[in-house]
Amino acid sequence: MRNFLAFIRRFRVLLFFALLQGIALTILFTFSTFPRSQYLTTASTVSGTVMSWSNDVTKHFELSGSNKKLQEENKWLREQLTVNKLALKAPMGIDSVVLTKDDFIQRFEYIPGEIISSTFSRRNNYFTLNIGKKQGVERGMGVISDQGVVGVIHNVSEHFSVIKSCLTKDINVDVMISSSREPGLLKWDGVDPRRGSMIGVSNDRSIKKWSQIVTGGKSGIFPRGIPVGKVAKTAPVEGQPIWDVTVLFAENFRTVQYIYVVKNILKSEQEKLEETIPDDPIEDE
Amino acid sequence: MNKILLHTLRFALFLIIQVVVLNKVELGAGTLMMIYPLYIMLLPVEINVFLLLFLAFALGISIDSMSNTYGMHASALVLMAYFRPIIFKAFAPRDGYEIDLEVNVHNMGYRWFLRTFGILLLIHHFWFFLIELSRLDEILYVLQKTLLSLPLSFGLCLLIQFLIIRRPARGGV
Incomplete structure (x- = not known):
């Protein structure tokens, strides 16, 4: 016991160093795969607020470009409206099927948001969003912009969320x-x-x-x-x-x-159905 | 008391500059300018080593929590803080360090500062980029990132000392 105490006293600095280093590395290797809480990420209230202040200053630099992109998207969407199209085939006899609005149910909904902090040259690049649980964002939802896929929601707090962008190692x-x-x-x-x-x-x-x-x-x-x-x-x-x-x-x-979070309304139904598939060992890389 | 206040203010200043400004400046090729190691460097020489390590951890984890790096800055800064007393001992002036003298570039001279802070910053940057990539087969890319970021960070740290630290006319800060 005395030897043990002497050992601790002798290496107390090294032990304290190892403890702190251990904590840091544990956070690194557990949080990057599955964050158990929103603390220590930009989804937390303090960091999120700092990020949105800083974004309030810098977002104006990109404003004209962003407006142009949104206008392009609006133009494209407007052209999809049937009002602006001429029907090539008029509905003919009784046999033909005409689909009306009531024949569809909504499968995907889009929640608009803004990226308030991002990086692009780190090994794993996470973006911070100014929307969170309150707006209906949940972990695992997809994120797209008018140009294409941006990433997947990694972590959510009340008012902010963190996207695992396409610029991360295991985006899949x-x-x-x-x-x-x-x-x-x-x-x-x-x-x-x-x-x-x-x-x-x-x-x-x-x-x-x-x-x-x-x-x-x-x-x-x-x-x-x-x-x-x-x-x-x-x-x-x-x-x-x-x-x-x-x-x-x-x-x-x-x-x-400017991005949209994709909310799949029928996701839980799909998952419930897929859970009934019996597990079999798949040897796959 | 005055000293505690000064270092607390610096803590906040380095944190904000790193998170709000430098993390956004991405020059490409994987470089990242980091000035917060200067905070650890400028702490008093006679500081308790446990406090030193703890402050390094606290500053690192604060930066991590605002840049989604999950402990990488903390780990690198704690490592650097651990080496600080060792390096300081190795490069001590002949009659030891003067009590209450801050080890900035004005007080200690360019040569001393380049050697000590250069080595500490190299340790910090190398470890940071190593655990960022966390793959040994990409060691060349780690070295590229380290060697490109290092001069930038070092230059910025020098510049910051000229900006925020008064030249010692009558000693002291």
Whole structure:
């Protein structure tokens, strides 16, 4: 016992150092995969408030660009309205089916928000949003902008939330190549904020350069067909029958400011149904 | 009392500058300018080492909580604070440090400051980028980030000392 106390006294600085270092590293390795609380992130009230003050100052720099983008989006949406289109086929006999508004139910809702803090050159880049639980944001929801996919909600507090952006190591959004419907997973190598990669695309079909990559919509986080990027390069992976596809992101993560959080109203129903599938061991990489 | 107030104010100042300004300045190539290690450097030489480590942890975790880095700044700063007494001992002037003299660039001279703070900042930056990437096979990228960020951070730390610390006309701060 005396030896033990002497040991502690002798190495007390080192032990204290090890304790603090241990706490810091534990936070690092547990929180980045699954944050148990909103503290220690920008979703907390103090940090969130500081971020929104700082954003109040800097957001005006991007204002004209943001306005232009919103106007473009409005133009596109306006052109989708049936009022502005001429029907090629008029509803004819009794057999033809005419779908009215009542034949649909809403599946996805969009919650508008603003990014108040972001980085793009770290290994894992998280963005902070000025909306939180109060506006209906929940962990795991998708985030898109008018240009394309931005990321997935990582952490939520009452008034703020943190997005795990497409510029994080294990973002894993399910995507597909628009023309051939070839599915894959979106990854980021951690270096270039303009390029990501798509893995798991089998190489028995050739992929055209610059073909669109969109969300697959299978996981229910994003609706199908939200743009992600374009194929910039394909290279064979040695020893595996798959392509390594380099994706040029549609989104410019440096300037993205106004976003929509995607709320899937039917998600719990889909999940409940999928839970009934019996687990079987899948050997997969 | 006056000293405690001064260091508390500096704590807040370094925190705000780092979080609101420097974290947003992204020059590309993975660089990040970090000036808050200067706060640990400028604490009194005779400070209790436990307090030193604790302050490093507190400042680091505060920056982490405002930049979503989950303990990376805290870990790097605690490591740097641990090495501070060791480096100070190794580079001590011949008759030891003067009591109550702040170890800034004005009081200790460029050579001394370049060596001690340079080494401490190198330790800090290298560790920070190492755990940021947390992969040994990307060690070259870690080195690239470290060596590109280091001169920027160091230069900024020098500049800040000229801006916020008065030149000692009659000693003291």
